[in-house]
Amino acid sequence: MKYLSEYRDAEIAKALIARIKARATRPWTLMEVCGGQTHTIVRQGLDEMLEGAVEMIHGPGCPVCVTPLEQIDKALAIAARPEVIFTSFGDMLRVPGSDCDLQQVRARGGNVKIVYSPLDALALAQRHPEKEVVFFAVGFETTAPANAMAVFRARELGVTNFSVLVSHVTVPPAIRAIMEAPDNRVQGFLAAGHVCAVMGYTEYEPIAAQYKVPIVVTGFEPVDILEGMAMAVNQLEAGRHEVENQYVRSVRRLGTEPARALVAKVFELADRPWRGLGEIKMSGLALRAEFAAYDAETKFGVSDIKVTEPAACRAGEVLTGRLKPPQCEAFGTLCTPERPLGAPMVSTEGACSAYYNIAKYRTADADAVVSAPARPS
Amino acid sequence: MCLGIPGKITTIRDDAGLSMGIVDFGGVRRDVCLQYVQDEVAVGDYVIVHVGFAITRVDEDEARRTFEVLKEMSQLEELEWMAEVADESLKLADGAS
Numbered sequence: 001m002k003y004l005s006e007y008r009d010a011e012i013a014k015a016l017i018a019r020i021k022a023r024a025t026r027p028w029t030l031m032e033v034c035g036g037q038t039h040t041i042v043r044q045g046l047d048e049m050l051e052g053a054v055e056m057i058h059g060p061g062c063p064v065c066v067t068p069l070e071q072i073d074k075a076l077a078i079a080a081r082p083e084v085i086f087t088s089f090g091d092m093l094r095v096p097g098s099d100c101d102l103q104q105v106r107a108r109g110g111n112v113k114i115v116y117s118p119l120d121a122l123a124l125a126q127r128h129p130e131k132e133v134v135f136f137a138v139g140f141e142t143t144a145p146a147n148a149m150a151v152f153r154a155r156e157l158g159v160t161n162f163s164v165l166v167s168h169v170t171v172p173p174a175i176r177a178i179m180e181a182p183d184n185r186v187q188g189f190l191a192a193g194h195v196c197a198v199m200g201y202t203e204y205e206p207i208a209a210q211y212k213v214p215i216v217v218t219g220f221e222p223v224d225i226l227e228g229m230a231m232a233v234n235q236l237e238a239g240r241h242e243v244e245n246q247y248v249r250s251v252r253r254l255g256t257e258p259a260r261a262l263v264a265k266v267f268e269l270a271d272r273p274w275r276g277l278g279e280i281k282m283s284g285l286a287l288r289a290e291f292a293a294y295d296a297e298t299k300f301g302v303s304d305i306k307v308t309e310p311a312a313c314r315a316g317e318v319l320t321g322r323l324k325p326p327q328c329e330a331f332g333t334l335c336t337p338e339r340p341l342g343a344p345m346v347s348t349e350g351a352c353s354a355y356y357n358i359a360k361y362r363t364a365d366a367d368a369v370v371s372a373p374a375r376p377s
Numbered sequence: 378m379c380l381g382i383p384g385k386i387t388t389i390r391d392d393a394g395l396s397m398g399i400v401d402f403g404g405v406r407r408d409v410c411l412q413y414v415q416d417e418v419a420v421g422d423y424v425i426v427h428v429g430f431a432i433t434r435v436d437e438d439e440a441r442r443t444f445e446v447l448k449e450m451s452q453l454e455e456l457e458w459m460a461e462v463a464d465e466s467l468k469l470a471d472g473a474s
């Protein structure tokens with residue numbers, strides 16, 4: 001297993017930690033945007049190892065977590081209809097809505113199916129012309145090309161009993177919103193490598209320049225993240241603020257161009273509410289007018305559903321880095337992965353679940369980077 | 378759903394104008410859309426797959442490493458729910474080819 005020892009070598013990790021500590025003349029506050037990175041950081045205890053040099057704030061980069069309650073309630077309303085087969089990625093089934101989740105709708109007789117790809121949902125619509133098949137199109141830029149293709153294909157094939165409930169968000173506007181918040185503490189970002197593999201990173205260049213904030217495109221392995229942190233700290237110490245690419249093995253500056261092109265053809269930018277962050281202007285994607293026939297919100301008349309988030313769940317503060325998950329009173333008591341109160345406890349990419357599942361493996365020893373035991377299932 | 382899963386392309390076909398193929402994810406096989414990378418890939422190549430769509434080509438080492446890391450991170454839950462529905466997608470692929 002040469003590839004593992006090469007890239008996850010504890011020696012490299014230790015050297016990077018030492019380098020960051022030596023370079024940092026003061027503690028710097030960085031935010032990792034991607035939930036996968038949050039998981040690695042918490043699991044490996046990277047933040048503890050860097051105490052005094054780097055503080056990591058966990059960003060809103062988990063698509064399950066930022067999907068607003070009202071979109072969940074719309075999904076529940078549509079899924080309960082007798083003529084509907086409601087399809088979704090697996091991790092949305094347990095996200096609590098106002099009074100239940102999709103799993104419970106299924107238990108009460110709703111036809112809710114997990115699909116891995118939105119094209120599976122489209123195929124289901126072709127096989128069941130007597131039903132209305134709806135797909136819950138959630139996610140960041142990584143799922144947008146898939147959802148764009150499903151809608152585009154549906155039109156191409158003349159499938160009319162297929163529609164999508166769109167809840168797409170994009171990362172750059174969230175970074176802007178975080179930088180504009182009056183109490184913002186973030187001084188540098190680790191951008192999500194996989195999002196940039198799709199979209200490239202040209203959109204981040206004006207943000208880095210405008211807010212004078214370093215943005216480092218970073219992978220999600222421990223050594224990737226440490227390297228990303230080191231690059232960000234270097235920039236901060238040198239007074240630079242640029243977009244740099246740590247994850248060169250997967251990310252090109254322009255991303256995957258055919259995917260970007262189809263996303264732009266099917267979707268347009270739209271205002272979107274984010275769980276925890278509130279509405280952010282032009283921060284999400286909505287179907288273009290020429291694809292309006294595939295919009296489940298209008299097809300099933302649920303656009304008017306508006307709800308407020310429950311007060312007990314402090315997801316908003318967690319997702320903006322104002323609160324660490326264990327500081328939430330419900331954490332581990334009223335709210336557990338088995339019975340989540342809020343979305344960040346549902347998905348393995350969510351910050352609350354990352355802390356809940358992994359806290360027990362935390363250690364300040366860099367050796368743990370390679371020797372941490374697998375989480376029992 | 379944000380972290381892509383690496384797999385190896387074992388077949389490629391044209392499905393009414395859409396480039397599709399079977400991708401092997403460490404033993405779990407499923408039908409994947411190759412349209413976005415069709416100019417860059419051939420059978421035997423490795424790709425990172427997001428929700429049924431190949432998004433980037435990667436080399437074999439990178440693919441293995443990413444897979445191992447995902448496994449270690451217990452981030453392959455996605456693969457579990459993918460496996461649940463993978464057979465169905467293969468049936469569809471058989472019907473289509």
Ligand code: SF4
Nearest residue numbers: 313314328335342352
């Ligand atoms: S621990 Fe639970 S209730 Fe508290 S913020 Fe996280 S998801 Fe919400």
